[in-house]
Amino acid sequence: MPSSAGPSIDTITEGGRVTQVGEGQDADETTPPVMTFGAPTAGEILAERYELVEHINNDSAGRLVWRGVDVVLRRPVAVVMRYPGGESATEMLQAAVAASRVVHPNLVGVYDAIDEAERAYVVREWVDGQSLRDLVAGGPLDAARATAVGNSVASALAAVHATGMVHGNVHPGTVMISDDGRVVLADARTDGDDSQESDVRAVGGILYFAMTGYWPHAEAPLRGATAGHGRAAIPDAVRDANGSVAAPRQVRAGVPAYLDDLTMDLLDAEIAPPPSDVLTAELARLDVPDDDYLDNSGPLRFAGETGEEPSPLAAAGGRKVALGIAGLLTVALIGLLIGISTLGDDNADPQTNPVAAPSSSAPVSEEPAAPAVRNLKISNARIIDPDSNDRTEVRDAEKVFDGDQDEGWSTETYNRSNFGNLKRGMGVWIDLGAERTVKSVQVNLSDRGASAELLTGTVDAPSSSSGDDQVLTAYLKNKIGQPFEAHDGTTMTFDGFDADKKYRYLLFWITELPSNGGGYKVGVQEITVQGS
Numbered sequence: 463m464p465s466s467a468g469p470s471i472d473t474i475t476e477g478g479r480v481t482q483v484g485e486g487q488d489a490d491e492t493t494p495p496v497m498t499f500g501a502p503t504a505g506e507i508l509a510e511r512y513e514l515v516e517h518i519n520n521d522s523a524g525r526l527v528w529r530g531v532d533v534v535l536r537r538p539v540a541v542v543m544r545y546p547g548g549e550s551a552t553e554m555l556q557a558a559v560a561a562s563r564v565v566h567p568n569l570v571g572v573y574d575a576i577d578e579a580e581r582a583y584v585v586r587e588w589v590d591g592q593s594l595r596d597l598v599a600g601g602p603l604d605a606a607r608a609t610a611v612g613n614s615v616a617s618a619l620a621a622v623h624a625t626g627m628v629h630g631n632v633h634p635g636t637v638m639i640s641d642d643g644r645v646v647l648a649d650a651r652t653d654g655d656d657s658q659e660s661d662v663r664a665v666g667g668i669l670y671f672a673m674t675g676y677w678p679h680a681e682a683p684l685r686g687a688t689a690g691h692g693r694a695a696i697p698d699a700v701r702d703a704n705g706s707v708a709a710p711r712q713v714r715a716g717v718p719a720y721l722d723d724l725t726m727d728l729l730d731a732e733i734a735p736p737p738s739d740v741l742t743a744e745l746a747r748l749d750v751p752d753d754d755y756l757d758n759s760g761p762l763r764f765a766g767e768t769g770e771e772p773s774p775l776a777a778a779g780g781r782k783v784a785l786g787i788a789g790l791l792t793v794a795l796i797g798l799l800i801g802i803s804t805l806g807d808d809n810a811d812p813q814t815n816p817v818a819a820p821s822s823s824a825p826v827s828e829e830p831a832a833p834a835v836r837n838l839k840i841s842n843a844r845i846i847d848p849d850s851n852d853r854t855e856v857r858d859a860e861k862v863f864d865g866d867q868d869e870g871w872s873t874e875t876y877n878r879s880n881f882g883n884l885k886r887g888m889g890v891w892i893d894l895g896a897e898r899t900v901k902s903v904q905v906n907l908s909d910r911g912a913s914a915e916l917l918t919g920t921v922d923a924p925s926s927s928s929g930d931d932q933v934l935t936a937y938l939k940n941k942i943g944q945p946f947e948a949h950d951g952t953t954m955t956f957d958g959f960d961a962d963k964k965y966r967y968l969l970f971w972i973t974e975l976p977s978n979g980g981g982y983k984v985g986v987q988e989i990t991v992q993g994s
Contacts, residue, residue: 501526501545502514502517502526502528502543502581504516504517507533508530508541508576508583509574509576511532511533511534512530512531512532512533512539512541512574512585513530513531513533514528514530514541515528515529515530515531516528516529518540525542525543525544525554526542526543526544526545527540527541527542527543528540528541528542528543529541529588530585530588532573532585535948537588538588538590539573539585539586539587539588540585540586540587540588540589541583541584541585542554542583542584542585542586543581543582543583544581544582544583545580545581545582546579546580546581546582551577551581551582554575554582554584555575555576555577555582555584558572558575558584558586559575560627561586562575562910562950562951563625563951563952563953564621564622564625564627564951564953565621565946565949565951565953565954565955566617566618566621566622566955566957567644567646567943567944567957568614568615568617568618568621568644568645568646568647569618569621569622569646569647569648570586570587570589570638570646570647570648570649571586571587571949571950571951572584572585572586572587572950573585573586573587573950574950587646589638589640589646589648590640590641591638591639591640591641591644592638592639593634593635593636593637593638593639594611594634594635594637594638594639594668594671594672595633595634595635595637595671595696597639598634598671598672598675599675601675602672602673602674602675602714603672603673605673605716605717605718605721607672608669608672608673608721609669609721609745609748610645611637611639611645611668611669611672612665612668612669612672612745613742613745613746613748614645614646614647615632615637615645615647615665615668616662616665616738616741616742616745617742617746617957618646618647619632619647619658619661619662619665619738619742620737620738620739620741620742621955622661623658623661623737623738623739624739624904624955625953628656628657628658628660628661629647629656629661630656630660630661631649631656632647632661632664632665632667632668633664633667633668633677633679633696634668634671634672634677634696635649635696636648636649637668658737658738659734659735661738662728662735662736662737662738662741663679663728663729663735664679665728665738665741666678666724666725666726666727666728666729666735667679667728667729669710669721669724669725669728670699670707670710670725670729671696673710673713673714673717673721673725674699674710674713674714675697676696676697676698676699676700676713677696677697677698677699678698678699678707678729679729699713700712700713707726707729709722709725709726710722710725710726721748724744728741739835739901739992740835743835743901743961746961747961835901835992835993835994836992836993836994837990837991837992838894838898838900838991838992838993838994839894839895840863840892840893840894840895840989840991841893841894841895842892842893842895843859843860843862843863843890843891843892843893843989844856844859844890844891844925845857845859845871845888845889845890845891846888846889846890846891846930846933846934846969846971847885847888847927847930848885848886848927848928848930848931848933848934849884849885849886849927849931850884850885850927851927853925853926853927855873855874855888856925857871858870858871858872859871859890862890862892862986862987862988862989863892863988863989864988865988866988867906867987867988868987869987870906870908870985870986870987870988871890871985871986872908872983872984872985872986873888873972873975873983873984873985874983875978875980875981875982875983876975876981876982876983877981877982878982879974879975879976879977879982880973880974880975881975881982882982886934886973887971887972887973888971888972889917889934889969889970889971889972890969890970890986890989891933891967891968891969892967892968892969892970892989892991893922893966893967894965894966894967894968894991895966896966897964897965897966898964898965898966898991898993898994899961899963899964899965899993899994900959900964900965900968900991900992900993901957901959901992901993901994902955902956902957902959902991902992902993903916903942903955903956903957903968903970903989903990903991903992904953904954904955904956904989904990904992905953905954905955905956905970905986905988905989906952906953906986906987906988906989906990907952907953907954907984907985907986907987908952908984908985908986908987909952909976909978909983909984909985910949910950910951910952910976911948911949911950911974911976911977912946912948912949912972912974912975912976912984913945913946913947913948913949913972913973913974914945914946914954914970914971914972914973914974915941915942915945915946915971915973916941916942916943916945916956916968916969916970916971917934917937917938917940917941917942917968917969917970917971918937918940918942918965918967918968918969919933919936919937919939919940919967919969920936920966920967921933921936921937921967922967933969934969934971937967937969937971938971942956942958942959942968943956943957943958943959944958945973947974948974959993965993968991970986970989972984972986
C-alpha cells in the first residue's frame with residue numbers, strides 16, 4: 463500500500479492519540495491555502511494507487527482535502543495532504559496510525575499514511591453526506607433521531623476509549639450523517655486538556671444541539687467552528703443571568719423529560735458522567751422506533767412523559783438523574799476492583815467512574831442496579847476447519863483468550879487470500895460457559911487486510927471436519943452486525959448484539975487472508991467479549 467518514498471502507516475507509532483481529518487465540511491473559510499508550488503493536480507496518482515479526482519477545500523488545520531479513488535480496490539477515498547512532509551507532517555502521520563487501529567462502524571476509517579518528503583498525506587474513508595451541524599441548520603431533530611445520533615457517537619467513543627485513547631474533538635461539525643443514514647465520528651484531535659470524561663460530556667452537547675440547534679459548550683470553543691468564522695459558526699446556547707444553560711425543554715417544546723434530564727446531567731460539571739460504554743448502553747435502550755414511545759396525537763412527546771417515565775435514569779426524580787447512575791456505577795466500580803481486567807488504562811475501563819454519594823436533597827432511585835458491563839470469561843475455544851481432514855491447523859486455540867496479545871493462533875500460509883481456493887474459510891469458536899448478555903466482541907489480529915464476520919448459534923458439535931461443518935452451517939444463519947471486509951486495521955469490533963437475547967457460543971469466521979509478503983496468513987492474537 464505505501465510507496466517506497468517514505469514510511470507507511472505500518473512504520474509510525476504513537477500511543478494514546480487518535481486523529482482523523484474530515485472531508486472539509488468543517489473547514490474555516492478564512493484558512494489560507496497550504497500549497498503553491500508543487501500542488502497536486504486532478505488525475506495524479508499517489509503511491510501508484512490513489513487517484514486524485516477533485517479538490518474539496520482546506521480543512522480547519524490548513525491541510526488540503528481531496529476526493530480520490532483507490533484504483534486497486536475501486537473505492538472512493540478522502541486524501542488529506544500536508545506540504546511539505548518530513549518533520550512537519552510527523553504528528554499527522556503518527557496520529558493516523560493510531561486512528562487506523564480503531565475499527566468501528568461509527569468511526570471514519572483510516573486506510574493509509576505516507577510521507578514522500580515533499581508532501582505527506584493520509585488516505586481515509588470518504589463519507590457521502592453532511593455534518594450534524596449542516597443537518598440541524600434545516601431544523602432541530604426529533605427526540606428519537608437525536609437519541610439515535612447520540613447513541614452512535616457514544617458507541618464510537620466507547621471503541622476509542624477501550625484502547626485507552628481520547629477523541630477530544632466531538633462537536634456538530636465532526637459528527638457526519640451519511641446519505642444512507644450511517645452516523646460516523648471524524649476529525650479527532652487530542653491535546654493536554656482532553657480526557658475521556660470530556661468526550662462523554664460532549665455527547666451531552668451533541669444531544670443538546672440536535673434537539674435545539676444551539677451549542678452548550680461555550681467554555682470549550684470548537685476547533686474551526688467558532689463564532690465569526692463564516693459557515694462554521696454554531697450559535698451558543700440560551701443562558702440565564704448566571705450563565706447557566708437553559709434546559710432543552712425550556713428552548714423547545716415536546717422534548718421528553720427523561721431525555722432532557724440525561725442531557726443536562728451530562729453537561730453538569732458537578733455530576734460525574736458515566737463511562738462511554740455505559741452511556742452507549744443506555745442510549746441504545748432508548749434508541750427505539752418512534753412507534754414504541756411516541757404519542758402521535760399531538761406535539762412530539764414520549765408516551766410516558768406525563769406519567770411514569772420509561773427511562774430508569776429518570777426514575778430518580780428531579781433533574782439530577784445521574785445520581786441514579788451513580789448507584790449503578792458504584793456497584794460497577796466495586797466489581798472492577800475485585801479483578802476485572804482492562805482493555806487500556808484505568809479511564810478506559812467500562813466500570814471506572816468515581817461518583818459522589820447522593821445528597822439528602824436528591825431522591826435516590828429504588829430501581830435495582832443493572833448488571834455491570836465487564837469482560838466476560840471465555841471458558842473454552844477451538845478452531846473450526848470444516849474443509850480439511852488434516853487437523854494440524856486447529857492447535858493453540860486456547861491462546862486466543864490467555865490475555866497475552868503476543869501469542870495467539872495462526873493459520874498456515876496459503877498461496878491465495880481465499881485460503882488457496884481450498885477452503886471456505888477458518889474460524890475460532892468460543893464458549894462463554896453459560897448464556898450471557900453480550901455487548902461487544904473485540905478481535906485483535908496479527909495483520910491488516912483480513913475479511914471476517916461474527917456468527918452465533920447453539921450447536922456444539924465434536925471437533926472434526928464433519929462436526930465443524932455442522933457448526934458452520936448452523937451459525938451462518940445468525941450473523942452479528944456487519945462483516946469486516948478487507949479492513950485496514952488489526953482490531954475488529956462487533957457490537958450488533960440483541961440486548962434482549964443471551965448468547966453462549968460465538969464463531970469468529972475468517973473468509974479472506976491478508977498478504978504477509980511470502981503468502982497469505984493471519985493470526986488471531988486475542989478475543990475479548992464484553993457483557994454481563
